[in-house]
Amino acid sequence: MKVREIAASRSGDKGRVCNVCVFVYDPKDWEVLRDRLTEERVAETYAPLISGSVTRYEVPTLHGLNFVLDDALDTGVSMSLRSDPHGKSYQSLILDIDI
């Protein structure tokens, strides 16, 4: 099952850090998401795009996870030459992870 089938996501930037948050549509899927969408799975998926670490935060009351990707945008200060320097498109990649 892809994350996209049970959850929605959004990404944004602060300097060189990008965060991707993920929420399940139905609370009954919360434990599946929490147990299977691990820090390691996300780090592995974004490895070609980021050079820093991935930290996961849980917000059970919202049935959501927040992944903070460090050094995710070619060091924010260097004014990334990427097509998407803000990482706005990063939100769509997490939805493709098989859980």
Place this chain on the structure above:
Amino acid sequence: MTNSISIGSGSSGSGDRLAPAVALADSGLVKYMAFDCLAERTLALAQMRRYEDDSAGYEPRLRRITERLAPFIGRGGRLIGNFGAANPDAGAREVVGALRDNGLGGTKVGIIRGDDVLKQVLQEDLELPEMCCRVSDPSLDVVSANAYIGAEPIVELLQQDVGVVVGGRLADPSLYVGPICHELGWEMDDWKRLGVATVAGHILECGMHASGANYADPPYRTVPRIHDLGFPFATISDDETIVVSKDPKAGGLVNEMTVKLQLLYEVHDPGSYLTPDVTADFSQLEARETSPDEVTVTGGSGNRRPHLLKVLVGLNRGWKVTAEVSYGGPGCVERAQLAADSFMKRLEPLSSEILETRFDMHGAGALFSTALGSTPSDVRLRVAARVATREAAEAFAEEGNFLYFDVAGGGGVTTSIARAIGVTPGFIPRESISIETEVLVP
């Protein structure tokens, strides 16, 4: 003092759509409208405009915003924004002129000064932790330094009955925290309530994010009348509940998911969201749909505000130039690669001016690199560079135009040139800056 306040969002950054903001202001549903006009690099760019023209450096839409919101202000509505950018005084004068021209000569306009800390940062040689150096480092060309400032000066101005507040680098949520605390009489050291007000501000600061923007992903997520998205507004009550809704005449939607996605947008640790006003705690929030297009958020909290203020230091990094070209059909990837190689060779005479380059093939995994595989029927080659001078950028763009000719079937060439602005954070003690306010009476 009232029991609740309704406040609308009118902008999430310079260049947001104005018509839906005007529609919400004119709906009669809100007493306050707040406009965030500053993304991280906006202020550094505004500062560079001000260097060239001392009367510039504020939000370019400011006159138009004031004119279009004049009927709202005339009915007693209040408008708050970080419209001042690098030049709050000139911005406020523009607002005064626009109000006068629209028959609102008696409306008071408030200015907030003091976020521009460039002089101080240069004098104290501020440390830049992410750069591992200080601002005096010879490799840096520092063009701006602005401290993120909080809601206190906004409250001070609203108490003096101003109709429009023009600030510089007011923190995004503080634009909302100010009017909420003013209307509900919440104290600026009531950390729990400042946390609640910051939750409301955070939901609204990104404009239509809470009401259907950056959301549609059919068939999983669909948005009614997406071409006509409306801005959200929130009603915050003294019992610390936040009810989020939207302009009912507009398209879009407000549901649990649109609100939740915005709650953690650009947030790192949900238990510790730092603003100049409070260390907000989003970790216990709950969001539930209480009516169609209406979501009630509870559980916001907060702890003592940080002692250090974040300063965003803007760096002039030269120029960013791009050239793009499309190829289709069999061999398109190979032809795009050949064009990239050829282009690279033609750039050799410019090599001393080129600071970095990047090649991407859109349609063949440009955004996600090797993360996803694909077999494209067409690709768009994009070549980007950061160069030292405007002249070098123009020479690069000129070579870009030759992409029409060197390899078979190259179409739709475009080039762009823009300033390359970097931003990096530093931190200064809150007591080391002095914020002042002034009320202009047209």
